[in-house]
Amino acid sequence: MDVLVCVKRVPMVGGRIALQGDRRRLDTSLLGFTVSPHEECAVEEGVRLSEAAGGSVTVLTLGPPEAVEQLRTAISVGAHHALLLETDRDDFGPLATTRAITRAIEGLEAERQSPFDLLLFGNEAADTADYQVGVRVAHALGRPVATGIKHLEVGGGSARARRTYRGTEELFILALPAVVTVKEGINLPRYPSLPGRMRAKKTVVATLRPTYEAEGLEMRSLAVPTTERRSAEVLGHGVEAVPPLVELLVKLGVIE
Amino acid sequence: MSTVVCYVETENGAVLDASLRALTFARGLAAEATEVSALIAGPPGADVTAQLQSFGVTSICVLSAGGLTGYAPLALAKALAAMASRSEAAAVVAAATDHGNEVLAHLGALTGLELAANCTKAHLVEGERRFRLVRQRWGGSLIEEAVLSAATGLFSVAADSVQPVPSPAAGSLAVSEIAPQLDALDLALQALESPEESPGISLASAKVVVSGGRGVGGPEGFAVIEELAALLGGAVGVSRVVTSLGWRPHREQVGQTGTRVAPDLYLACGISGAVQHLAGCQSSKHMVAVNTDPSAPIMSRADYAVIGSVAEVLPALVDAIRARRSSC
Numbered sequence: 001m002d003v004l005v006c007v008k009r010v011p012m013v014g015g016r017i018a019l020q021g022d023r024r025r026l027d028t029s030l031l032g033f034t035v036s037p038h039e040e041c042a043v044e045e046g047v048r049l050s051e052a053a054g055g056s057v058t059v060l061t062l063g064p065p066e067a068v069e070q071l072r073t074a075i076s077v078g079a080h081h082a083l084l085l086e087t088d089r090d091d092f093g094p095l096a097t098t099r100a101i102t103r104a105i106e107g108l109e110a111e112r113q114s115p116f117d118l119l120l121f122g123n124e125a126a127d128t129a130d131y132q133v134g135v136r137v138a139h140a141l142g143r144p145v146a147t148g149i150k151h152l153e154v155g156g157g158s159a160r161a162r163r164t165y166r167g168t169e170e171l172f173i174l175a176l177p178a179v180v181t182v183k184e185g186i187n188l189p190r191y192p193s194l195p196g197r198m199r200a201k202k203t204v205v206a207t208l209r210p211t212y213e214a215e216g217l218e219m220r221s222l223a224v225p226t227t228e229r230r231s232a233e234v235l236g237h238g239v240e241a242v243p244p245l246v247e248l249l250v251k252l253g254v255i256e
Numbered sequence: 257m258s259t260v261v262c263y264v265e266t267e268n269g270a271v272l273d274a275s276l277r278a279l280t281f282a283r284g285l286a287a288e289a290t291e292v293s294a295l296i297a298g299p300p301g302a303d304v305t306a307q308l309q310s311f312g313v314t315s316i317c318v319l320s321a322g323g324l325t326g327y328a329p330l331a332l333a334k335a336l337a338a339m340a341s342r343s344e345a346a347a348v349v350a351a352a353t354d355h356g357n358e359v360l361a362h363l364g365a366l367t368g369l370e371l372a373a374n375c376t377k378a379h380l381v382e383g384e385r386r387f388r389l390v391r392q393r394w395g396g397s398l399i400e401e402a403v404l405s406a407a408t409g410l411f412s413v414a415a416d417s418v419q420p421v422p423s424p425a426a427g428s429l430a431v432s433e434i435a436p437q438l439d440a441l442d443l444a445l446q447a448l449e450s451p452e453e454s455p456g457i458s459l460a461s462a463k464v465v466v467s468g469g470r471g472v473g474g475p476e477g478f479a480v481i482e483e484l485a486a487l488l489g490g491a492v493g494v495s496r497v498v499t500s501l502g503w504r505p506h507r508e509q510v511g512q513t514g515t516r517v518a519p520d521l522y523l524a525c526g527i528s529g530a531v532q533h534l535a536g537c538q539s540s541k542h543m544v545a546v547n548t549d550p551s552a553p554i555m556s557r558a559d560y561a562v563i564g565s566v567a568e569v570l571p572a573l574v575d576a577i578r579a580r581r582s583s584c
Contacts, residue, residue, distance in 0.1 A: 144441060189500075
């Protein structure tokens with residue numbers, strides 16, 4: 001059972017998003033970085049599958065040289081191999097990203113002389129939320145794909161992928177090799193272990209430089225929406241606030 | 257005259273509200289008169305037909321393919337591709353639901369066309385094959401202005417950002433079947449559907465949500481959150497940190513990677529108000545925050561605040577509500 005997981009380095013934005021002066025980039029000078037939440041779960045799912053059935057987990061990212069940190073984090077929680085598609089550009093759109101990932105996977109699979117049984121992605125990236133790279137890679141490689149998956153079982157040459165949509169459970173049965181994009185909640189990711197961290201330090205991360213291709217969707221500017229900033233009416237401190245809070249609940253019709 | 261194709265979702269014999277919003281978005285794409293063709297997965301009842309007509313749809317195509325019993329994203333995408341190519345459509349639009357985004361992603365992959373996801377506005381630049389658009393990133397906490405150059409633009413519509421506005425189409429509504437060429441792989445990709453096990457009051461549709469964050473202190477602290485939610489006939493919600501710590505199950509998470517809620521009352525207990533969390537609760541009608549920190553980001557979004565700890569305030573609130581009920 002060999003799994004390849006694609007992740008994306010994104011800033012941890014916390015309480016409020018700040019932009020640089022050119023309004024084209026986030027001001028990340030005070031921020032740490034992580035991978036999108038859905039992808040943290042994709043890595044965990046890949047590691048669990050390889051632990052249960054044997055095999056390997058390869059983690060791949062497209063990003064700046066610093067994205068090697070996110071690859072090492074994935075190794076520290078159980079991934080075995082890592083590939084960085086290194087670029088200084090931050091304007092790889094969904095099509096260029098799809099091409100770069102597809103070529104890299106084709107290269108890895110030619111080297112190993114067999115396809116990965118499963119390619120895992122997050123359902124959408126936390127930052128750009130394009131909702132399409134996993135599906136596009138699946139089509140480019142001619143493999144079946146299910147998206148937004150919250151429960152996955154793999155065995156007997158197929159993947160049983162489940163999710164819930166508007167109160168209905170949907171089950172997709174995909175013949176392997178297949179592509180699955182997952183959502184947070186499919187599992188609870190583990191924390192890095194000490195031996196994991198040691199292994200992550202020593203692992204050699206392979207690097208390729210993908211070619212950028214311009215596409216039709218061009219970002220022009222970013223803005224933080226001007227939600228009306230309210231200043232909350234303070235009902236009180238501690239238990240003193242309970243009587244006015246009860247009154248408020250009555251006024252809102254929540255209690256009689 | 258330009259044509260826009262729209263994938264329309266239905267449920268229990270009615271068009272989804274999110275699809276009505278997508279239809280409103282579709283009508284507004286071009287300055288000139290726009291024909292809107294709708295694709296639906298199964299035969300429309302009288303109510304669906306009437307709703308579509310009142311939202312300006314001029315023709316309906318019903319997906320018809322042997323061997324399909326459930327939701328089949330590839331078959332839907334192939335039907336949209338056929339409709340778009342036949343009418344030389346300027347755009348294909350769907351609600352940015354899990355289904356809408358998925359079907360459009362397949363359509364994009366099949367045709368090589370580009371997809372702009374989670375759009376709030378888009379407008380065809382007159383005389384050009386170019387759209388100016390606005391879309392959401394970071395669950396709506398960041399807005400992107402972009403230009404899409406494409407023979408046919410694909411757009412998914414962020415449901416909470418476009419109001420559904422009816423605009424009846426003149427003339428009669430043509431209903432036809434569309435049977436795209438499907439191969440074995442297309443047919444294999446369909447959902448086997450079964451009803452979800454009932455989770456009690458659904459978080460997504462609850463009128464009251466009592467949510468707890470790190471400030472609840474630990475898994476035991478949620479007993480009082482559950483008690484208050486039950487007293488108010490509401491659902492329990494949590495922030496991402498609570499699910500990441502394993503205190504509560506992920507299905508209770510409110511936020512960008514959890515459930516989006518829009519209750520009459522959102523009671524945020526011990527939640528600081530990260531972007532990730534606010535993305536899931538900013539449509540609440542009224543928000544009350546209970547927090548020890550008067551400068552927490554949640555305070556600039558809440559209508560009312562109680563400065564204090566969850567452990568102190570909530571048990572007293574539960575007692576007060578019980579006392580009030582027993583004296584009535």
